Amino acid sequence: MNTANRARQSNNSFAEDDLLHRLQSDQAGFARISALAGKLAGIHLPATSKNLTLVATRLSYMIRELELATYSDLARLLEKTPERHQEFISALTTNTTQFFREPTHFDILKQNLPTLIQSPHRAVGEFRIWCAASSTGQEVWTLLMTLLESPATTGLTIKFLASDIDTDCLEKAWKAIYPADQCRGIPQNLLEKYFDSAAGPNHAGVQTTYYRVKREFRSRVQFARINLVEAFPFEKRFDVVFCRNVMIYFDRTTIDKISEKMAQALRPDGLLFLGLSEAGAIRNPSFKSISPSVFKRLEMGPA
Ligand SMILES: C[S@@+](CC[C@H](N)C(=O)[O-])C[C@H]1O[C@@H](n2cnc3c(N)ncnc32)[C@H](O)[C@@H]1O
Structure with a gap:
């Protein structure tokens, strides 16, 4: 120099x-x-x-x-x-996320799928899920793999909505291309089944393997920009909502307002998942905790 x-x-x-x-x-x-x-x-x-x-x-x-x-x-x-x-x-804000982050939640979802699907409150023929702060998509694809791998969802149409406030994140989520080092948490059999791979230079020019979610699976998710502090735009209710690691940004009043909107967005017996560190966030009487940070929408209140 x-x-x-x-x-x-x-x-x-x-x-x-x-x-x-x-x-x-x-x-x-x-x-x-x-x-x-x-x-x-x-x-x-x-x-x-x-x-x-x-x-x-x-x-x-x-x-x-x-x-x-x-x-x-x-x-x-x-x-x-x-x-x-x-x-x-x-x-x-940070967009930190990863495949199978906080893995206990995917086990809880798997265990609860048969009950969720047998519920009389579920829309016939459909399973409706919303990933509400989906960042760059790793959580979305983890959820989709979890649902598709479960025999409980056989024969059902999975209606999957993923949203975030950040449209750059949404674009990355929708493109669904991840370098190999970000895919370490994905079991090999799922990587082979759900992803294509290709080699290419990374930002430093070093040759790297990239994995991309196969088109047939990408097409199963709809992406939308939704700001959680604004009104939710839904006509139909969800069976499951993942809203993890975003409540940390909000104050008590905002969390209470979002919880109320989540109660409206979920059908009775539906499940709401927050981040593991957000277990204490929900105080809304429409929810009952079934495990720290996982909440069941009760039948009481406006159905
Ligand atoms: C730490 S990431 C969490 C990603 C993922 N849910 C997880 O747990 O791995 C937080 C995400 O919340 C989003 N976010 C922040 N404020 C938001 C808001 N008001 N409405 C919707 N998303 C928001 C950010 O853009 C970011 O992608």
Whole structure:
């Protein structure tokens, strides 16, 4: 690297440090950003020192890219440009997921399928499932494999909806292409049955194996953008809802509102799965816990 480049790089890194430092100490700007995150996606960001650091780190890239200087600049721009909301929400949340994440839930689903399917409340001939914060799709394909591998679903039409607030994630989920290292959790027999494979260079140019969910299985899932803090757009109810590892972003009031909407979206005896760390989130009397973080929709309340 020549001297001019080195000087430019160290100037950049001083500028980055400076921006981070300014954002971290800008409490008024943080309050504005946090209010906007709450309004747009229900994301609850109290002004703790952990959140001040986290949000500064996560938004500094966006602020720099947009050639802005402060949170207030960003808030003003976001108020005028709804097309940037997605990038903002995406910067504040994580899309972490994996195949067979929290595997106990897939065992519980498998064990409960015969009872779910025999229920008099189920729509005839169909099994309806919603994966409500599906991120980049690993959870969706794990669920589809679990359902298709169970003899209990033989002869049923599986109606599968996957949704997320983030359309970039939805596109990745729909494309369903994953590098081999992300597929380690998939048993070999399922990998061979449900995936095609191909070789190609990764982002660093290294030759890698990629797996893609076969078209015949991809076509069984519908994808839609759904923001959980807005009204749910459903006419028919679901037998099962997976809504895992997203409640962590919401405050008590928002969780209670979402739980109420989930109670409306599930038919009686249907099951709601939250993330393992979200077991305490549901306080709604329409639900009974059948295992930590798994809830049965009771018959009481509006059916
Ligand atoms: C940590 S990932 C969880 C992925 C998957 N459910 C799992 O457990 O592996 C959280 C997902 O929630 C989504 N999300 C955040 N706020 C949301 C909202 N208001 N409505 C819908 N999805 C939201 C994010 O885009 C992200 O993909």
